[in-house]
Amino acid sequence: MHDSKEHIVSSFDRDLEAIQARILKMGGLVEEAILEAARSLEERDEELAEKVRKSDRAIDELEEMINEDAARVIALRAPTAVDLRVVLSVMKISGNLERIGDYAKNMAKRTGVLVQMPAINGAHSALRRMAREVQLMLKDALDAYIQRDAALAQDVIHRDADVDQMYNALFREFLTFMMEDPRNITACMHLHFIAKNTERMGDHVTAIAEQTVYLVTGEMPEESRPKVDTTGGAFDETEDEG
Amino acid sequence: MHDSKEHIVSSFDRDLEAIQARILKMGGLVEEAILEAARSLEERDEELAEKVRKSDRAIDELEEMINEDAARVIALRAPTAVDLRVVLSVMKISGNLERIGDYAKNMAKRTGVLVQMPAINGAHSALRRMAREVQLMLKDALDAYIQRDAALAQDVIHRDADVDQMYNALFREFLTFMMEDPRNITACMHLHFIAKNTERMGDHVTAIAEQTVYLVTGEMPEESRPKVDTTGGAFDETEDEG
Structure with missing residues (x-):
């Protein structure tokens, strides 16, 4: 995790590494949930869907642990400026991961309903491709965070436009x-x-x-998420989250 | 804001009051956005919709200010235990308010699209009733937070079931x-x-x-959001956020 330059490892650094290890563990579980939820849908596998739904509990528990860890570090070490920013970013990122986990759970929840209905030609494999793309983006986003790699983070931000495009195409379909x-x-x-x-x-x-771009550069990427509308306006179904 | 009992006002308390005043201001803007977004939809008022979309910027800015304030208080005062919990709750609540503001903005965004389509009988007024209920819940939730009133907070939690029920009815319609x-x-x-x-x-x-229940009692309400399904299973469209 550390670069090769000599580096005095403070108590704060050690605390932070422990928290980041939990973030990576949480991220791994969320990536798995995304892929398995999409697979349960495509293969109409209710057992796998049930597994995804149950695994969300572990994700939620990790979020709580990370928040408690972060609060403890703030209370004990009273970090200032940059260090505080890092600890706060950990809380935001675990919040994002928790929400992604919820979406995966809800996807799995619908598998049980959809198996009782006629299959819609091609939709399930298109959804699985979309889920796969999101999972790869998540993997890179977490790598970028741990390595403090702003260029990789920026790349992830741009790829979100592909996901928006896939979504708009599916909506029209x-x-x-x-x-x-x-x-x-x-x-x-x-x-x-x-x-x-x-x-x-x-x-x-x-x-x-x-968050990674912010940590590395000190600034939030402005207009970083160009929403792609390939439908001429009326069917741009992507929503602003900013 | 203070009760009549004698009370030594610490620097921390003063900081906290300033942050809570910002939370109330942000809450007021969000309440207004909810009501006006629903009204723009019902009255097909594109100008009002535009106003709602623009006002989201002020909401986002308040969230940033609140997060910066909270980080500053943590860094300066190094609050421990209960006080830290209060500061962290402020950040969570401003995050929730920001998300609600986004939803209102997206509702307003759709007004522009929907005015070009045939009106759906009764839907707009049903949506407005639902929005009104959410706005009233928000008002009470913020009052409960400021007053540290766990009973009122619990009441808000229970009323969410009514909103879920309205939603399920609309979905079927x-x-x-x-x-x-x-x-x-x-x-x-x-x-x-x-x-x-x-x-x-x-x-x-x-x-x-x-969050309020947690602040007052030290425990998150367990199973606090009973999801209401009045449709016998297949059409329970509410999703778990937990």
Whole structure:
């Protein structure tokens, strides 16, 4: 974790490393939840969906531990300026991870409902590709955070536009399916939610990357998330989180 | 803000009062945004919608100020135990308010799209009632926070079930409209998003109330948000945020 330059390791640094190890553990669980939730949907695997739903508890517990750790470090070490900023970033990032975990859980929750409905051609594999992209972004965002790599973080921020584009394409596809056959409406509403929540996962990953840029450069990336609308206005379904 | 008992006002208390005043200001702006966003939708008032969208900037700025204030207090006063908990709660609450503000902004954003589509009978006034309920809950949640009134906070938590119920009813109504006439599908998709986001605002208000219960009692209310499903399972569209 440390670079090769000589470096006096303070108590604060040690505390921080312990917290960052927990962040990485939490991130690993969240990445797994994203992938498994998407797989449970595509393969109509209710058992796997149940596993994802149960694993959210461990994610929530890690968030609480991280917040407690961070509060303890603030109370004990009274960090100032840059160090305080680092500790606060840890709390924000664990909050983002917790929200992404919730979205994965909710995706898994819908698997149980969707298995009872007609399959919508191609939607599940498109959703899985989107989830896979978000998971890769998350992996890079956490690497960027740990390495304090602003360039990699900036790259993650730009890739969020791809996720937005995938979402907009799916939204239009669902509209078409619903208009073609009203029997598709209920399934499409559920699938649409899943797509929307996956797009929101991407926003939370972006927020993690923005924290990294902020830590490294001291400034939040301005206009960092260009929302892509490929539909000429009326169907830009991405929502601002800023 | 202080009760009549004699009370030594520390520097920490003064700092805290200044931050809480900002929380109240931010809360006032968010309440206004909720009501005006719903009104812009019902009255198809694009100018009001534009105002709501622009006012979100002030809300975001207040969140940043509150976070900076809180960090400064932690750094300067090194509060421990209960005091630290209070400062951290301020950061969480401003985060919840910011998210509610985003939802209001996104609601207003859809007004511009929906004015170009056929009106869906009764939906707008139902949405406005729902928004009004959330705004009242927010008002009480902030009062409960400032007064450290756990009973009022608990009341807010219970009222979230009403919002969930309103949402579930609307979801079923939109499904019916879409099945009756495919020309309603696009408008209903937008309205459905608005309903969903209003339901989520309720979840963030509940989180504020939960913080208050935690501050007063030292424990998070367990199973505090009973999700109401009046649809027998398949159409419980509320999502877990826990």
